[in-house]
Amino acid sequence: MNYEVVIGLETHVELSTESKIFCSCGGHSAAKEPNDCVCPACSGMPGMLPVMNKRVVELAVTAGLMLNCEISRYTTFDKKNYYYPDLPCAYQITQLNHPICTNGLVSVGKRDIRIKQIHMEEDAGKLVHEGKFSFVDFNRTSVPLIEIVTQPDFRSAEEVVSYLTKLKSMFRSGGISECEEGAMRCDINISVRPEGSEEYGVRTEIKNMSSLEAIEKAIRYESQRHIDAIEFETEELVQETRRFDDVSGKTFAMRNKETEADYRYFPDANIMPIIIDDEWLEQIKSAKPVAIDEKAEAYRNAGISEKEIEMLIGNFKISKLLDDVIALGCNAKDSAAWILTDCAGILRKGGLLLNDLDITPEALSTIIKQVETGKINRAAGRKVLIAVIEDKADPTEFIKKNSLDAKLDENAINAVIEKVIAANEAAVADYKSGKEKALQAIFGSCMRELKGAGDPAVIKSLLEKKLK
Amino acid sequence: MKYYAVKISDKGSIAVDDTILVKGAQTAAGSRILEGFKPLFSAEAVTRLEEKGYTVSGKANVGEFGLDLVGEFSYYGENDGTLKGASAELVAKGEASAALGVDVNGSTRRAAALSKVNFLKPTYGTVSRYGVVSTAASGEQLGVYAKDTAKVKEIMQIISGHDEKDGTSLKKEYEYSDTADVNGKKVCIIKELMEKADDEVKALVNTYAENLRKNGVVVEEVSFDLCDVANTAWQILYSAETCNNVSRYDGVKYGYRAENYKNIDELYVNSRTEGFNFLTKAVILYGSDVLSKNRYDACYGKSLKVRRVVCDKFEELMKQYDAVLTPVASKAEFAPYDISEAFIKVFNEGVFTAIPNLVGTPALVSGGVQLIGWHFAESTLLSLAGSVERMGE
Numbered sequence: 001m002n003y004e005v006v007i008g009l010e011t012h013v014e015l016s017t018e019s020k021i022f023c024s025c026g027g028h029s030a031a032k033e034p035n036d037c038v039c040p041a042c043s044g045m046p047g048m049l050p051v052m053n054k055r056v057v058e059l060a061v062t063a064g065l066m067l068n069c070e071i072s073r074y075t076t077f078d079k080k081n082y083y084y085p086d087l088p089c090a091y092q093i094t095q096l097n098h099p100i101c102t103n104g105l106v107s108v109g110k111r112d113i114r115i116k117q118i119h120m121e122e123d124a125g126k127l128v129h130e131g132k133f134s135f136v137d138f139n140r141t142s143v144p145l146i147e148i149v150t151q152p153d154f155r156s157a158e159e160v161v162s163y164l165t166k167l168k169s170m171f172r173s174g175g176i177s178e179c180e181e182g183a184m185r186c187d188i189n190i191s192v193r194p195e196g197s198e199e200y201g202v203r204t205e206i207k208n209m210s211s212l213e214a215i216e217k218a219i220r221y222e223s224q225r226h227i228d229a230i231e232f233e234t235e236e237l238v239q240e241t242r243r244f245d246d247v248s249g250k251t252f253a254m255r256n257k258e259t260e261a262d263y264r265y266f267p268d269a270n271i272m273p274i275i276i277d278d279e280w281l282e283q284i285k286s287a288k289p290v291a292i293d294e295k296a297e298a299y300r301n302a303g304i305s306e307k308e309i310e311m312l313i314g315n316f317k318i319s320k321l322l323d324d325v326i327a328l329g330c331n332a333k334d335s336a337a338w339i340l341t342d343c344a345g346i347l348r349k350g351g352l353l354l355n356d357l358d359i360t361p362e363a364l365s366t367i368i369k370q371v372e373t374g375k376i377n378r379a380a381g382r383k384v385l386i387a388v389i390e391d392k393a394d395p396t397e398f399i400k401k402n403s404l405d406a407k408l409d410e411n412a413i414n415a416v417i418e419k420v421i422a423a424n425e426a427a428v429a430d431y432k433s434g435k436e437k438a439l440q441a442i443f444g445s446c447m448r449e450l451k452g453a454g455d456p457a458v459i460k461s462l463l464e465k466k467l468k
Numbered sequence: 469m470k471y472y473a474v475k476i477s478d479k480g481s482i483a484v485d486d487t488i489l490v491k492g493a494q495t496a497a498g499s500r501i502l503e504g505f506k507p508l509f510s511a512e513a514v515t516r517l518e519e520k521g522y523t524v525s526g527k528a529n530v531g532e533f534g535l536d537l538v539g540e541f542s543y544y545g546e547n548d549g550t551l552k553g554a555s556a557e558l559v560a561k562g563e564a565s566a567a568l569g570v571d572v573n574g575s576t577r578r579a580a581a582l583s584k585v586n587f588l589k590p591t592y593g594t595v596s597r598y599g600v601v602s603t604a605a606s607g608e609q610l611g612v613y614a615k616d617t618a619k620v621k622e623i624m625q626i627i628s629g630h631d632e633k634d635g636t637s638l639k640k641e642y643e644y645s646d647t648a649d650v651n652g653k654k655v656c657i658i659k660e661l662m663e664k665a666d667d668e669v670k671a672l673v674n675t676y677a678e679n680l681r682k683n684g685v686v687v688e689e690v691s692f693d694l695c696d697v698a699n700t701a702w703q704i705l706y707s708a709e710t711c712n713n714v715s716r717y718d719g720v721k722y723g724y725r726a727e728n729y730k731n732i733d734e735l736y737v738n739s740r741t742e743g744f745n746f747l748t749k750a751v752i753l754y755g756s757d758v759l760s761k762n763r764y765d766a767c768y769g770k771s772l773k774v775r776r777v778v779c780d781k782f783e784e785l786m787k788q789y790d791a792v793l794t795p796v797a798s799k800a801e802f803a804p805y806d807i808s809e810a811f812i813k814v815f816n817e818g819v820f821t822a823i824p825n826l827v828g829t830p831a832l833v834s835g836g837v838q839l840i841g842w843h844f845a846e847s848t849l850l851s852l853a854g855s856v857e858r859m860g861e
Contacts, residue, residue: 040509046505047489269606
């Protein structure tokens with residue numbers, strides 16, 4: 001018999017906000033030592049009250065818009081009660097009754113995945129176990145999360161992986177989350193049924209998965225376990241929560257649903273209901289980054305290569321720089337090359353990554369325009385770029401100071417060409433005897449002699465004229 | 469009843485209930501579970517008073533988390549046989565010019581009535597709850613004890629107003645008065661509440677009504693039959709919220725930790741078993757029950773609906789009257805009793821005090837009686853009480 005795997009996902013994504021969800025502490029990524037980013041509020045001391053971080057609402061709405069959700073105009077928070085040392089108040093502030101987004105849809109390949117809801121909540125802290133002792137680190141406590149809950153619409157591990165990959169690039173390009181290691185965590189609900197069956201099989205949940213590779217492995221293992229249980233009656237399937245062990249590649253039961261704690265959810269009276277009015281929603285919509293597919297298409301139409309598009313889509317900072325430079329009037333394809341080839345190359349020499357790029361769109365567009373309009377040549381442009389990136393030079397001043405834009409008249413160029421020809425008799429002879437390649441060497445010498453000044457096309461044609 | 473911490477030296481100074489944070493001074497809310505807890509910051513109301521040159525002279529003892537009748541069940545207190553609240557007594561004796569207290573289930577109002585001082589529980593959202601050892605966030609308010617209405621007004625003027633550190637704080641400015649003209653104002657006495665009070669209390673309310681009439685106020689008796697359901701709803705809501713808010717006191721981070729435990733579960737259970745008194749445990753159990761999956765709709769969910777209904781009906785009543793005059797408690801004095809009876813006793817007395825907590829309206833205790841008004845009617849209440857107060861001058 002053939003079986004169909006049915007999967008639903010709950011995905012927690014850490015939001016890229018400057019401060020935590022209910023206090024002004026920096027996010028835990030800013031922390032160097034345990035409990036660096038902690039205040040009386042996020043460590044659960046009496047007397048402190050949660051104050052909503054507006055940015056969290058905006059990012060959650062943006063995520064909802066990207067996933068084609070309905071945005072709730074009235075949204076509230078609830079308290080979820082459970083005891084654990086990494087949860088300082090012994091309750092988590094989350095959304096149960098009025099989540100921020102509902103009823104979304106996202107396509108993965110040919111499959112439409114329905115989004116049930118997106119809600120906002122706070123993260124818990126971290127326990128560090130050392131020998132006899134356990135230590136609590138509250139840096140991550142109250143870091144804002146969104147949880148995206150899908151309907152059971154996935155039918156394979158591949159679909160899950162491509163959905164998560166899509167979420168990652170979407171959220172990165174939208175500035176919603178950096179999606180760094182561990183910043184995206186999934187609970188996977190999985191069941192198996194005979195193909196064509198309408199009824200769902202017994203459902204198990206695999207908790208707290210973050211690597212895509214492990215997720216794929218876990219789904220494959222778990223669905224096979226279900227099939228074996230149905231087909232060969234190897235075991236009786238029960239609804240339960242399971243944990244995936246990366247080493248053995250197997251899942252293990254954690255606890256039964258029946259005995260699961262009652263979280264005693266109830267409304268949080270400290271946080272007033274949040275009303276998202278038309279004005280605010282429009283403001284968020286207008287700031288919303290273009291949907292990822294549309295953006296890739298726009299880049300493609302501008303002649304940017306697939307490889308470059310891939311690099312751009314996954315990187316909010318860099319694609320924004322490119323968009324800004326284009327908006328300042330530069331050619332899209334050239335600009336992409338300047339950023340992804342020239343800037344990246346310069347940074348790499350200094351042992352840095354493209355993400356370390358620190359250049360204003362204005363400075364970069366100045367350089368690109370000077371080259372585009374022929375005021376300086378490309379080699380000179382690159383010189384300016386190095387000075388801007390490495391020494392924070394002002395491009396216009398640098399060009400002036402080094403006379404890179406000096407208009408060379410033909411006489412001056414010819415003088416240099418004559419000098420080079422005289423010094424390279426062998427190469428000249430080779431060229432004249434038909435070795436085309438020799439021209440390049442002579443041209444290179446001319447360029448060196450001119451120190452990057454002058455239009456290469458003009459120089460080349462003058463050189464060819466001289467050698468005729 | 470003992471109060472502790474800083475010695476009262478300055479008669480113009482302010483006492484602060486131990487349910488309110490004062491930077492550096494132990495704030496234990498009368499509970500062993502917070503033994504030794506010294507806050508890193510002061511409550512907003514305390515800070516505002518200090519900025520205006522008022523001195524906080526000390527922390528006044530309270531019953532554990534302010535949940536009992538008047539302050540009789542504190543881990544730090546010694547019951548001398550009479551039931552009186554520490555802050556109310558300090559103010560009555562003139563040892564503090566005023567005091568701050570947190571009204572969550574009537575304890576502060578009953579204490580004020582017993583000591584014959586004023587206590588104002590302001591409209592929800594007018595005074596910042598930043599720095600309040602929270603039990604029931606949806607209805608608790610920080611209020612003021614003082615000998616006369618003029619002093620209540622003076623302190624309220626300073627501590628009220630928006631605070632961005634409290635998400636429930638209203639963006640509003642206030643101008644209080646205790647001398648507005650009361651001639652022609654209309655006050656009603658709720659029949660159902662009078663029936664629950666003993667003769668001494670009834671006489672107290674009737675005398676007060678007579679005095680109001682002498683000042684030109686119209687006083688009438690009306691029926692408002694939602695008092696009992698309103699009280700039950702508030703007891704459910706406040707127990708649930710208290711259960712949740714005190715769950716952070718687990719012996720892990722600060723305060724009291726049990727000496728003997730073998731694992732994290734024992735650390736929790738033993739610290740909380742030894743750290744909370746019987747009344748708090750009863751509230752936790754009750755609150756936990758009404759929030760449980762099977763009981764939520766019938767108890768907590770229903771109470772939220774009752775809150776809505778009571779709010780609407782009370783607003784209707786308050787369209788016809790400027791204030792309600794009621795007893796504060798069933799008796800003018802309480803005899804010492806065993807803590808095992810506390811939950812029921814407080815529950816029953818709640819019928820007199822619950823509505824203002826449930827629907828966020830102001831309530832002023834003065835001369836041993838209570839005046840309740842609609843939202844932001846503090847000046848009306850203070851002026852009515854002020855007019856009676858000034859008759860004795």
